[in-house]
Amino acid sequence: MNHPVTEADVEEFRAEVRAWLAENVPAEPLPPWTEREGFDLHRAWEGRLFEGGYAAVDWPAEYGGRDAGLRRSMAFAEEYYRAGAPERINMGGLYLLGPVLMQYGTPEQCARWIPDLLACRTIWCQGFSEPGSGSDLASLRTRAERDGDHFVVNGQKIWTSMGGFADWIFALVRTDPEAGRKRKHDGITFLCIDLRSPGVEVRPLAMVDGTRGFAEVFFTDVRVPVENVVGEIDRGWAVAMSTLGFERGAVFGDHAKFSNDVADLAALVDARDLGEDTHALDELGRVLVQTEVYRANVYRLAARAEAGGELDSTASINKVFWTQMQHDIFDTGIRLLAEDGAAVGDPGSLPDADPATLRAWSQWHHRYWYARAAMIFGGTNEIQRNIISERVLGLPMEPRR
Amino acid sequence: MNHPVTEADVEEFRAEVRAWLAENVPAEPLPPWTEREGFDLHRAWEGRLFEGGYAAVDWPAEYGGRDAGLRRSMAFAEEYYRAGAPERINMGGLYLLGPVLMQYGTPEQCARWIPDLLACRTIWCQGFSEPGSGSDLASLRTRAERDGDHFVVNGQKIWTSMGGFADWIFALVRTDPEAGRKRKHDGITFLCIDLRSPGVEVRPLAMVDGTRGFAEVFFTDVRVPVENVVGEIDRGWAVAMSTLGFERGAVFGDHAKFSNDVADLAALVDARDLGEDTHALDELGRVLVQTEVYRANVYRLAARAEAGGELDSTASINKVFWTQMQHDIFDTGIRLLAEDGAAVGDPGSLPDADPATLRAWSQWHHRYWYARAAMIFGGTNEIQRNIISERVLGLPMEPRR
Amino acid sequence: MTLHDTLDQDRRELVELTDDLLGRHCDLDFLRARIDDGTAHTPGLWSRLAETGLVSALVAEEQGGAGLSPAHLSGVLHSLGRHAVPEPYLETAVLAATVLGALPGPVADTWLPRIAAGDAIVVVRLGELTPLVPYAADADLLLDLADDGAVRAFTADELEVTPVAALDPLRPLARVVLAGAGTEVGDDSAVVARTRTLALAGAACLLAGASQRLLDLTVEYVAVREQFGRPVGSFQAVKHKAADLAVMVDMATAAALSAFDAVDEPDGPRRAAAAKAYAGDAAARANVDALQLHGGIGFTWEYHLHIWLKRAMGLAASYGTTTALRRDLARELLARVAGERRG
Amino acid sequence: MTLHDTLDQDRRELVELTDDLLGRHCDLDFLRARIDDGTAHTPGLWSRLAETGLVSALVAEEQGGAGLSPAHLSGVLHSLGRHAVPEPYLETAVLAATVLGALPGPVADTWLPRIAAGDAIVVVRLGELTPLVPYAADADLLLDLADDGAVRAFTADELEVTPVAALDPLRPLARVVLAGAGTEVGDDSAVVARTRTLALAGAACLLAGASQRLLDLTVEYVAVREQFGRPVGSFQAVKHKAADLAVMVDMATAAALSAFDAVDEPDGPRRAAAAKAYAGDAAARANVDALQLHGGIGFTWEYHLHIWLKRAMGLAASYGTTTALRRDLARELLARVAGERRG
Numbered sequence A, B: 001m002n003h004p005v006t007e008a009d010v011e012e013f014r015a016e017v018r019a020w021l022a023e024n025v026p027a028e029p030l031p032p033w034t035e036r037e038g039f040d041l042h043r044a045w046e047g048r049l050f051e052g053g054y055a056a057v058d059w060p061a062e063y064g065g066r067d068a069g070l071r072r073s074m075a076f077a078e079e080y081y082r083a084g085a086p087e088r089i090n091m092g093g094l095y096l097l098g099p100v101l102m103q104y105g106t107p108e109q110c111a112r113w114i115p116d117l118l119a120c121r122t123i124w125c126q127g128f129s130e131p132g133s134g135s136d137l138a139s140l141r142t143r144a145e146r147d148g149d150h151f152v153v154n155g156q157k158i159w160t161s162m163g164g165f166a167d168w169i170f171a172l173v174r175t176d177p178e179a180g181r182k183r184k185h186d187g188i189t190f191l192c193i194d195l196r197s198p199g200v201e202v203r204p205l206a207m208v209d210g211t212r213g214f215a216e217v218f219f220t221d222v223r224v225p226v227e228n229v230v231g232e233i234d235r236g237w238a239v240a241m242s243t244l245g246f247e248r249g250a251v252f253g254d255h256a257k258f259s260n261d262v263a264d265l266a267a268l269v270d271a272r273d274l275g276e277d278t279h280a281l282d283e284l285g286r287v288l289v290q291t292e293v294y295r296a297n298v299y300r301l302a303a304r305a306e307a308g309g310e311l312d313s314t315a316s317i318n319k320v321f322w323t324q325m326q327h328d329i330f331d332t333g334i335r336l337l338a339e340d341g342a343a344v345g346d347p348g349s350l351p352d353a354d355p356a357t358l359r360a361w362s363q364w365h366h367r368y369w370y371a372r373a374a375m376i377f378g379g380t381n382e383i384q385r386n387i388i389s390e391r392v393l394g395l396p397m398e399p400r401r
Numbered sequence C, D: 001m002t003l004h005d006t007l008d009q010d011r012r013e014l015v016e017l018t019d020d021l022l023g024r025h026c027d028l029d030f031l032r033a034r035i036d037d038g039t040a041h042t043p044g045l046w047s048r049l050a051e052t053g054l055v056s057a058l059v060a061e062e063q064g065g066a067g068l069s070p071a072h073l074s075g076v077l078h079s080l081g082r083h084a085v086p087e088p089y090l091e092t093a094v095l096a097a098t099v100l101g102a103l104p105g106p107v108a109d110t111w112l113p114r115i116a117a118g119d120a121i122v123v124v125r126l127g128e129l130t131p132l133v134p135y136a137a138d139a140d141l142l143l144d145l146a147d148d149g150a151v152r153a154f155t156a157d158e159l160e161v162t163p164v165a166a167l168d169p170l171r172p173l174a175r176v177v178l179a180g181a182g183t184e185v186g187d188d189s190a191v192v193a194r195t196r197t198l199a200l201a202g203a204a205c206l207l208a209g210a211s212q213r214l215l216d217l218t219v220e221y222v223a224v225r226e227q228f229g230r231p232v233g234s235f236q237a238v239k240h241k242a243a244d245l246a247v248m249v250d251m252a253t254a255a256a257l258s259a260f261d262a263v264d265e266p267d268g269p270r271r272a273a274a275a276k277a278y279a280g281d282a283a284a285r286a287n288v289d290a291l292q293l294h295g296g297i298g299f300t301w302e303y304h305l306h307i308w309l310k311r312a313m314g315l316a317a318s319y320g321t322t323t324a325l326r327r328d329l330a331r332e333l334l335a336r337v338a339g340e341r342r343g
Helices: A007-024 A036-052 A069-082 A091-104 A107-118 A177-182 A236-248 A255-271 A278-306 A312-336 A338-343 A355-362 A364-374 A381-392 B007-024 B036-052 B069-082 B091-104 B107-118 B177-182 B236-248 B255-271 B278-306 B312-336 B338-343 B355-362 B364-374 B381-392 C009-025 C028-037 C043-051 C070-082 C089-102 C106-117 C189-224 C236-261 C268-299 C305-316 C322-341 D009-025 D028-037 D043-051 D070-082 D089-102 D106-117 D189-224 D236-261 D268-299 D305-316 D322-341
Strands: A124-127 A143-147 A150-161 A168-174 A188-194 A200-205 A214-225 B124-127 B143-147 B150-161 B168-174 B188-194 B200-205 B214-225 C122-125 C141-145 C150-155 C159-164 C173-178 C183-187 D122-125 D141-145 D150-155 D159-164 D173-178 D183-187
Touching: A007 A036, A007 A069, A069 A255, A069 A278, A091 A107, A091 A124, A091 A168, A091 A236, A124 A214, A143 A168, A150 A168, A150 A188, A168 A236, A188 A214, A188 A236, A255 A278, A255 A312, A255 A355, A255 D322, A278 A312, A278 B278, A278 D236, A278 D268, A278 D322, A312 A338, A312 A364, A312 A381, A312 D236, A355 A364, A364 C268, A381 C236, A381 D236, B007 B036, B007 B069, B069 B255, B069 B278, B091 B107, B091 B124, B091 B168, B091 B236, B124 B214, B143 B168, B150 B168, B150 B188, B168 B236, B188 B214, B188 B236, B255 B278, B255 B312, B255 B355, B255 C322, B278 B312, B278 C236, B278 C268, B278 C322, B312 B338, B312 B364, B312 B381, B312 C236, B355 B364, B364 D268, B381 C236, B381 D236, C009 C043, C009 C070, C028 C305, C070 C089, C070 C189, C070 C236, C089 C106, C089 C122, C089 C141, C089 C183, C089 C189, C106 C183, C141 C189, C189 C236, C189 C268, C189 C305, C236 C268, C236 D236, C268 C305, C268 C322, D009 D043, D009 D070, D028 D305, D070 D089, D070 D189, D070 D236, D089 D106, D089 D122, D089 D141, D089 D183, D089 D189, D106 D183, D141 D189, D189 D236, D189 D268, D189 D305, D236 D268, D268 D305, D268 D322
Parallel strands: A124 A168, B124 B168, C122 C141, D122 D141
Antiparallel strands: A124 A150, A143 A150, A150 A214, A168 A188, A200 A214, B124 B150, B143 B150, B150 B214, B168 B188, B200 B214, C141 C150, C150 C183, C159 C173, D141 D150, D150 D183, D159 D173
16 A cells, blocks of 8 residues: 555456456356365366456565555455355465465465465465364364474364365464463464375364365374474464454455345345335345445445554454344344245245345355354354453453452 | 132132222322322322222231232232222332231231231331442441440431332341451341431432432431341341342232233324334234233242242243333334334324323333333342353352452 | 243153153154154154154044143143154144044044054144145145135145255155145134144244253253353353343243143133244244354254254244234234224 | 544544533533423523534535535534534534525525524424424424425424423424425425435434443443442443443444445435434444443433433434334335346
8 A cells, every 4th residue: 555546546446357257257156165066166266366366456466466455455345246256265365374474474485375375276274273172262282292393283173164175274283281381372383284294184064054164174193394383483372363353354345245145135025025014124124224334334444444543453343243244134034034934945935036036045044054153253252242341341351260 | 828729719809809999990090109199199099909908918817918829819910900900009018028027027016017018008118229239239338236225227228119208118237247247148137117217318319200219218327126127136138038039020910010011002003003014013912922921921930839839940030021021012112103202102193092092102101211120120130140040050150259 | 940840740740751752762863863864754753652642642532542631732742842853743643633533524533543553644734824834745644724614634645745945854844735635524613723723832832842952952061161261151141141041941931831731711822822922032042042152063063953953943933933923913912902992 | 443543633623622612511510400491402502512613514604604514524423422412403503504505595695694603593304204303492493395305494483383292301302383484495306315314324423422422331330330349340241231232332333424424425325324223223222231231320310321311212213213214225125126136
């Protein structure tokens, strides 16, 4: 953001993006990425985005981005969602690992990992959560013991997204248990691990709806070169925390996704002939209002970020809001079309719907469960409320035993 | 409950009550008891109830009751509410103090206080809360120091209902501060105090809507005879706790009151021509469902009480439910008639309503605020949730610093 | 308040018997096997229910049953909900048995003994309450109850049954087209109305049981799961959420059981509709809170929470939604009040 | 996120000026005196607002104002809400000034200078949005804006004004009957539509400010009030309730301010309606939670919470209720989506 971005710059970029998307977005939606076939198609799409120069428009040009700045990046996201383009499958790599490498990585690490990441030749997953440490992330127990110029890793990670298809994992491991006993955030290291290494076992994790978007990863005496450490050994907590703001906050532009979801809901209400039911109107209006409010907030945060302000204090507010809104959108759909609520997605319940609406309906339940999951992952909404009450409102900490 | 009460007994009693009420309930509703004129009229009505033998039908005959047992008492309450009879103003005396005296009082105390209480010649108020001790009742600081055969009382009570019109107060006072420092529930005494004693000052407390249903009571060197202690000196906590179940639980039969409130709400919906608005129907239906559920619970609790079961564990559940329900009823009315929500009660907003509906509307806001207050008084709903989670669900206590 | 406290001695024993049976023969392994092989109803479990006399409870003695009144079964239904039993008990043993018991004739004579013996699955179609018919694909016979009182029976070969992808795989649903002529069973609008009331109240009992299980699983989990060095269930925000849920589940249980007991009271229909509507609310709350309080593990297929999450959602959407029932109740109240006030 | 963070430098300074003025001249004692003597609007406070230039901000320079665009005033309105200012600022300084500024002619020439000088109270009637007109009893002039674009002005002697018992005594309401002929001001449906948008967005800003004050009062109180030997605000259930409220209030503020700034954008009307609808929701939540977290003291007349409780309730019911606005928005969306999908 060295030169000021004008409204005209944004609109010019928007027009360029829109034209490219109009030409390139697949006419038929891709099959879900949770199965191999769909995943490969999504990966191919990411390659096409990369070739078009749109893999990460907000990234600095030196790393292969477009230096688009915030407002053009938002315009990109808005156009992307409006065009109905495929779901992005490498967000973890692009928005969690990428910024970490740019900030903490060595030039060698950046050169080694970033180009493949950007082109989606390498899929990365996040290895933070463990079965025993969810909200209390720092209580993690996966061990990495030094052996010459390697670490030997033993332990288990869970909730690694795209885990079943990922090539690499960026994980938090405990390298100094002694230090951790005094202060649990100490003695943790941020380590990148090739999932093809001997001793790694990846087990796709079936979810409540039978899909497998996450995985568990088991490490048994996995040897990892020391040069795969990002940042300082034993100081990985700060490295990891620098990613969490992104996970909690919106990736700017996602308001357009939620507006799409509400448009889908409106189409369902229409297909079910509920357009004159005042209750249905109230409920549809309720979630529509939420998306408008959310959009206003995204623009506010963007203005603040452009002015160089920090967003940490608002990331929790934003996360509680959008996860609740997303839940409300999909829950409302289930409740309003509830005569067949026991068979959500069944095309027989919407005999006159157009294909796009039927497609939305067929995915409704899956999206409902993922909306529920969003209230847990990336710091449960309970943790966010602790943060808001203490850091934003200044209320006292709870006593500890 | 020595002999089993049959269905026929209940219906016979119900018919008797109904006939009496039909003949005696004032044709026009009494003015609010929060002003002196209305209070005196309510008091006169209580006298009439007493003469009819209906002041406390559930009380034992030896204390002037009718030994009606649970089911006949419920029938009485149902008929009372259905007849639109005046609000009872001596519930604190009848349902809090009365049972305490029967259980803990000396024969002299019973003879001295119960007859006037029952006839409403004496109005009693409860003196438990203090400005510094609400939820944490046992932290009370009103002192009573022994001086021969008297206690000398200094301190302040708040939220004494009917406080502005009451003759006597039954209060918790600290008689052994030393014991209280070790265990705050110790060293507390249950003491009856004549409000005409020198050194007592009663200040009616104006509420958010300007009415004065509560008072603050200040004690400055008030001399109270030791014989006014109920139960043992320094052991008043247990005496007081024996009353709280009643306050939390329903006085059996109040479900009929809430059904009346919902009927008022239906009349308002009708008067506003919202009978075909599906949103209004949903909202009206929601509170109607709650009252039906509540009635089922009251009957379940009654069956359990008749079988000799204890109700303590359910009193908190019942209280959270009915206070929320009562709030929802009045809040729904305000929201549904909200074009004039800023002038709730204004007859001009319901030009075609019948007199009973207009009367309900004119009182709506007042009742709304009292419904809100019910969620605080008698143990806040937050305290009730602590009790439910620990005593009903068995979840662990929170750590104390 | 436990279910135990809500019931009298007789019914308590029946519930204990049911719980015991289901604990042995309808455990998690059994349910998982049913999901894996895509069959909810199995002759094996159905026979066990029949052998204990639960299936024939409402059938008259002369037709091989125990001749009990429905009120005996409210606790049993609650137990079936708690165990997520994948069988058409409400449909066959309660609704069909009641309809046929009330409409004597050749159809009843043929089918009631079969029901009592556990040899037949009979399901019911109840107008707008069943746009999708539970267990229709397993049915030997379907009773179609029209609002005007006409009751006709259709054997399996007289039906076109199209299964749909039910959210709850342990409670299959199908669209049904009556393809054959069927047989007249009777014509009695009181019987149809009573069956409707039984369906609502019975579904409320099942639903309250499923919600109770969601609450129980959640309380067990948060009491054990530790984060930040203490049980999650010792955090006040978690405790209060559980407490609010407990209020709803307990009240839903009170309303459901009492409504089922009161089917023949004058206000029975209203109480049944209110109980089902509220049970649907409580189930929705149980669904949201149970999953949120479990955290990630609740989303896994491996953990069993989802069995009850889906049961609760499916039942809430069956036999009348909360929204539809509320509207009906509100309309009825409006008519009553308007009548009174306008004289 | 504070209001401060939401605004740019210019507007921040205007808000600081307003806060400072109101802190000195519209404090609790002042508000209590207004309640006690039954007068909301006073020439004294209005003059002070006028002297600082706040009343004339939108009036053109040649008519004695500053000629600012409305966007400058969003933060000022938020401040007026936080201070529960009992004056028709939105009505006179924003709406009436805008209408008259857009419709030049004799009425504008007469009244705009008076508004700018603080010498006239002018209120607006906006069809269904104002079944009751705020401050009508204090008005020297009323502008009646019809949906078709006709704008007429009525002097006080041409109006029958019947005050009603407004819930919020500091924001008086009245039923108004147009008794005289009035004077034509203009005929421009775009002006009427823009005024409607300004009214919604402006009310949203006032409301967000009132909700912010309820949150602030609550946080201050629970941080200090002790029970069980620790601040009530250290209990997690209290903290989480406050956090949830903070989310709503903060988002309401973001939406309200941005909607007010965007009145002239193509989607301005939608954003204003959404902002007002959400601000109403947030205010309802603030009302419930602020009082519950205060406990008993919040119910007393002596404590000042009720001033903002009533302000929040009154504003939420004014200039379009959440329910009505949601319905309009949903209808508009349905029409849009149906058009797109059906081609």
